[in-house]
Amino acid sequence: xxxxxxxxxxxxxxxxxxxxxxxxxxxxxxxxxxxxxxxxxxxxxxxxxxxxxxxxxxxxxxxxxx
Amino acid sequence: xxxxxxxxxxxxxxxxxxxxxxxxxxxxxxxxxxxxxxxxxxxxxxxxxxxxxxxxxxxxxxxxxxxxxxxxxxxxxxxxxxxxxxxxxxxxxxxxxxxxxxxxxxxxxxxxxxxxxxxxxxxxxxxxxxxxxxxxxxxxxxxxxxxxxxxxxxxxxxxxxxxxxxxxxxxxxxxxxxxxxxxxxxxxxxxxxxxxxxxxxxxxxxxxxxxxxxxxxxxxxxxxxxxxxxxxxxxxxxxxxxxxxxxxxxxxxxxxxxxxxxxxxxxxxxxxxxxxxxxxxxxxxxxxxxxxxxxxxxxxxxxxxxxxxxxxxxxxxxxxxxxxxxxxxx
Numbered sequence: 001x002x003x004x005x006x007x008x009x010x011x012x013x014x015x016x017x018x019x020x021x022x023x024x025x026x027x028x029x030x031x032x033x034x035x036x037x038x039x040x041x042x043x044x045x046x047x048x049x050x051x052x053x054x055x056x057x058x059x060x061x062x063x064x065x066x
Numbered sequence: 067x068x069x070x071x072x073x074x075x076x077x078x079x080x081x082x083x084x085x086x087x088x089x090x091x092x093x094x095x096x097x098x099x100x101x102x103x104x105x106x107x108x109x110x111x112x113x114x115x116x117x118x119x120x121x122x123x124x125x126x127x128x129x130x131x132x133x134x135x136x137x138x139x140x141x142x143x144x145x146x147x148x149x150x151x152x153x154x155x156x157x158x159x160x161x162x163x164x165x166x167x168x169x170x171x172x173x174x175x176x177x178x179x180x181x182x183x184x185x186x187x188x189x190x191x192x193x194x195x196x197x198x199x200x201x202x203x204x205x206x207x208x209x210x211x212x213x214x215x216x217x218x219x220x221x222x223x224x225x226x227x228x229x230x231x232x233x234x235x236x237x238x239x240x241x242x243x244x245x246x247x248x249x250x251x252x253x254x255x256x257x258x259x260x261x262x263x264x265x266x267x268x269x270x271x272x273x274x275x276x277x278x279x280x281x282x283x284x285x286x287x288x289x290x291x292x293x294x295x296x297x298x299x300x301x302x303x304x305x306x307x308x309x310x311x312x313x314x315x316x317x318x319x320x321x322x323x324x325x326x327x328x329x330x331x332x333x334x335x336x337x338x339x340x341x342x343x344x345x346x347x348x349x350x351x352x353x354x355x356x357x358x359x360x361x362x363x364x365x366x367x368x369x370x371x372x373x374x375x376x377x378x379x380x381x382x383x384x385x386x387x388x389x390x391x392x393x394x395x396x
């Protein structure tokens with residue numbers, strides 16, 4: 001499964017066949033700090049992901065003052 | 067995961083509410099929180115002219131979207147900071163949003179209109195990059211609002227921003243700063259009313275709202291943000307929030323309800339017109355003009371150095387007004 005991470009932008013290959021929450025745990029990312037996007041849609045931490053999926057994990061934290 | 071309202075498929079989980087929502091009901095929840103903030107703090111009236119500080123990030127664009135949908139008379143103000151690539155992209159995003167929503171967008175450009183950019187200011191001035199950036203923003207937004215005849219300046223500060231600021235102020239027991247941290251600051255002596263309608267919604271919620279509304283916003287971090295203290299406080303709050311969802315909201319919203327009455331901002335210095343630009347200040351020259359002169363290598367005059375207290379009050383114009391204090395303790 002291809003996972004796109006942001007700030008800085010990079011891609012990693014991870015195993016599918018498990019819930020989103022498990023992927024975030026492996027990456028050491030708190031579920032409340034990111035949007036997880038698959039095929040243009042938000043998905044929640046219980047959603048299963050497959051090896052053929054492409055995910056974007058987008059941090060929600062602001063880079064500067066609003 | 068099911069939507070709390072309709073039991074349909076959820077797209078976002080809000081752990082502090084122990085709930086998840088589908089897109090439609092997430093929008094309802096989000097708008098309810100923003101409207102509650104506006105109403106509870108009497109932030110703006112239907113006929114007020116509102117100037118919204120627009121950075122191109124998720125928060126300011128989400129707020130713009132909401133205020134337009136609520137039929138407020140809102141104009142965006144984009145401030146060009148002169149940060150290579152990042153500022154260009156931010157301006158482009160703000161312009162595209164304004165065009166798509168047929169909204170008014172004003173632009174002030176620091177290099178063009180004031181002769182300096184933020185990277186240079188961070189290198190040449192005595193303040194950190196983020197401090198001089200914040201000072202520039204507060205100055206420009208207030209001045210533009212006054213000159214444009216606006217009633218209110220709105221900013222996109224969210225719950226995470228406010229909780230992180232409160233944490234920082236509390237760790238240092240900056241009681242004056244704690245007392246000033248209100249989501250609404252009435253107008254006074256050349257200072258336009260300031261409001262923060264997103265203070266009840268988290269960063270996750272504003273990001274999800276912007277994404278689900280199809281708003282193109284700047285995801286990239288500011289390239290100058292490394293080492294920013296505010297980000298460290300946000301990370302600390304997120305670490306606690308991970309195992310104790312709701313802590314951020316309890317901390318900040320609890321402060322507004324129960325903590326704020328315990329703090330009183332004292333010894334507010336009288337404001338007068340800056341001899342250089344006419345904006346309100348506690349001394350002869352305002353903090354912005356002093357900073358700008360230092361960056362440009364100019365000399366304003368042999369003005370004596372203002373006291374630390376005067377600088378602190380002026381840098382953060384968020385002085386808790388007596389009427390807010392009185393309302394809070396009633």
